Amino acid sequence: GTILLTGANGFIASWITRILLDQGYTVRCSVRSEAKGAALKKNFGKQADRIEIAIVPDIAKACAFDQAVQGVDAVIHTASPCHLNPDSDPSELIGPAVAGTTGLLQSALKYGTTVKRVVSTSSCATIFEFVPKPCVYTEENWNELSVKTVKEKGREAGADHKYCASKVLAERAVWDFVESHKGKLPFDVVTLCPPHVFGPSLVLEKDFSKLNVSQQMWLSAVKGPKDNEFLVTDGHEWADVRDVAMAHVLAIQKEAAANQRIIVAAGPWKWQDWLNIARTLDDKLPAGNTSYDPAKAVHFIRYNSTKSTDILGLKFRRMEDTTKDMVAQFREEGRL
Ligand code: NDP
Known part of the structure; x- marks a missing residue:
């Protein structure tokens, strides 16, 4: 079969491409430019024979995916702004996140006559709220707080809230679309809905600013x-990029x-x-917070992922496997 994958050059999507190709699929990769398409194909050697590049310069434009959806069996939609820039206007994130999702679904409905399923990458950002007590979240929960905060504060809302709001509104657009076409x-x-996604990139990346935001956070920490307080108080849940x-x-x-x-x-x-595991692989890393006892750690955010x-x-x-592969990547890139 043939799968349309949007944002195919991204951190998560490049591993999706790898798995789809390994399983024998043809992958129609949507990217923003010819150059990004050519760079992507280079990563897959002979398997690139089964990659079709679809150039979609602006996912927020109406009808942007009208052609890309034609003749595919399923769609995987990962393209969405994924950064925590504190100065950004919320609309920079929310615009493409929501219009990209809705537009894709409309194109699939109109022209994707062979499409049987659309998988959209949402996030745990749409689920947890910033509550200072231990909570276990399920798929029933929605992060209302970020949308409210962005509505009230606009550009002054924190970077986390702006990103979270874009993901909430994009996922809501999916379910609203389903509801209105029942x-x-x-x-x-x-x-x-994955939480923090860690793990190696499919491709080595020399430029720190081009590393995925979750890799940047991991490496900096x-x-x-x-x-040292931050090292033992700040946390969330995670999943390896290849598992996602x-x-x-x-x-x-x-x-x-x-x-x-x-x-x-x-x-x-x-x-x-993470630091404790990384230090077993690289003794030049700092010790961090030596008073930390993992058995006593209090996790405010837990998910039911059954x-x-x-x-x-x-x-x-396991964390050990992911850490080993990240440390290996960062060594090869000269960061560790
Ligand atoms: P990347 O930044 O590596 O990939 C994002 C992809 O989306 C890139 O292909 C990028 O294209 C594309 N994109 C971003 N903004 C636009 C836009 N305005 N128009 C068109 N394309 C755009 O991030 P990830 O792989 O981490 O993210 C993929 C998905 O996973 C996102 O939906 C993200 O929200 C979600 N996610 C990520 C998590 C994480 O920890 N990394 C956690 C939970 C969810 P280009 O290269 O041209 O910029």
């Missing part, structure tokens, strides 16, 4: 110098995933947990 959609949808990519592939394959919202989370962490194992059949990598 009984009339020839395809079903799946939304996937592990390399220090950092406020596999979740997308399983989400197009598993019948039972139809119209499900699925959290894809492997477990909780504090930065010091749908990812029960419906998708996903298996999660």
